[in-house]
Amino acid sequence: MKLIKGLDDLLKKNFNIVIKDKSLLDEAFTQASYVNEHPNENLKFYERIEFLGDAVMQLVVSDYIYKRYTKMPQGRLTRLRAAMVNEESFASFARECHFDQYIRLGKGEEKAHARERDSLLCDIFESFIGALYLDQGVEPVRAFAAQVIFPKLDEGRFDEFFDHKTELQEVAQKNGPVSIDYELLDENGPDNDRAFKVAVKIDGKELGVGVGHSKKNAEQGAAKQALLKLEPDQA
Amino acid sequence: MKLIKGLDDLLKKNFNIVIKDKSLLDEAFTQASYVNEHPNENLKFYERIEFLGDAVMQLVVSDYIYKRYTKMPQGRLTRLRAAMVNEESFASFARECHFDQYIRLGKGEEKAHARERDSLLCDIFESFIGALYLDQGVEPVRAFAAQVIFPKLDEGRFDEFFDHKTELQEVAQKNGPVSIDYELLDENGPDNDRAFKVAVKIDGKELGVGVGHSKKNAEQGAAKQALLKLEPDQA
Structure with missing residues (x-):
């Protein structure tokens, strides 16, 4: 399938990630609206994988800031995590990764510019994480976050928090x-x-x-x- | 130290867990009130480790129910996780594991029966998970949850959810x-x-x-x- 082929190349080129089970990528980048328009293709949409991806990301970010800020008390850790793990920042990460171009949407959603909506982009970022985790475990997710998320701390993206x-x-x-x-x-x-x-x-x-x-x-x-x-x- | 020695034996005997870095156990089972009463001992209290343990547990439970209920939609998965991961159930797990007997509390907190309080017991359960994760990674946490938490699904503990x-x-x-x-x-x-x-x-x-x-x-x-x-x- 062309869509997933392009995504495959992107992931390999930009992040050196090769997802073995392509059906996970299909699922992670497909919205329910698209499934509803293709009732005979036996497709799955991203929501279940996103549920898992969200939990993986919470852990990976928690682990990183826990070890980086060795004296930061719990209250600040919790607030810093919330500053990093939220709809707005995840949507921006999804855009930076060009994930927005690979989402399968129904026609109505496409017309309604869902592809540009933070809530959808955040979901897709999390469902991609879920797919990567299911395919390969926690460590590759950590490596991906080390490319895409953690450097943002030094680039000042979360300076408002500090x-x-x-x-x-x-x-x-x-x-x-x-x-x-x-x-x-x-x-x-x-x-x-x-x-x-x-x-x-x-x-x-x-x-x-x-x-x-x-x-x-x-x-x-x-x-x-x-x-x-x-x-x-x-x- | 006697406290941690007893805990060590309990973990080995009941769960076949041996924590290599004993200072993690010290930290995980010490409340701030105890630290405040022993200012010269350079102690740490559990809150930072608990922050991490909470995230680990969310992932481990999410992963389990995602794989066990392969068709459960996201909304139900989220509600089931919330039914499993909450103060009341974690406090009961802490009691079942006899963790309540090993918490280091300040005198005032002891008098105020903090040791029996759900909020503290839930915290300690999570901080123990955090210590286990820091010492050995995700898999031993999963094995622990497979002994202490997952069987509760079949025992009917969360039947209200179902x-x-x-x-x-x-x-x-x-x-x-x-x-x-x-x-x-x-x-x-x-x-x-x-x-x-x-x-x-x-x-x-x-x-x-x-x-x-x-x-x-x-x-x-x-x-x-x-x-x-x-x-x-x-x-």
């Missing part, structure tokens, strides 16, 4: 809303080498102080210190 | 409340061999009919037929 101010907001407000204020304590030095000192207060209580050559950097430092107080095992 | 009436309620109401009514259509035969015929109606529309020697059995049959209509790929 933004201390955002993080502090999440941690401080997990049990309900609180006020978080940054207060400029001091500012001195010449214009080209100015230094700022900022405190962060949560519900009026000072929890951290930071210094930096910009207000933003000083605020990040203050937020980091506050995080260390709120979650003492913070990495 | 109850067609309960299942129909969940499926039919996933997009909002609907009325589900069972209606006795016919009843005949002698008292010791009575036969019942029941229809199930969802929002007034008949979706299934069942027969049986009790009303309950006939209702189950009707619910099963309705499920097949609502989710045609139902196993």
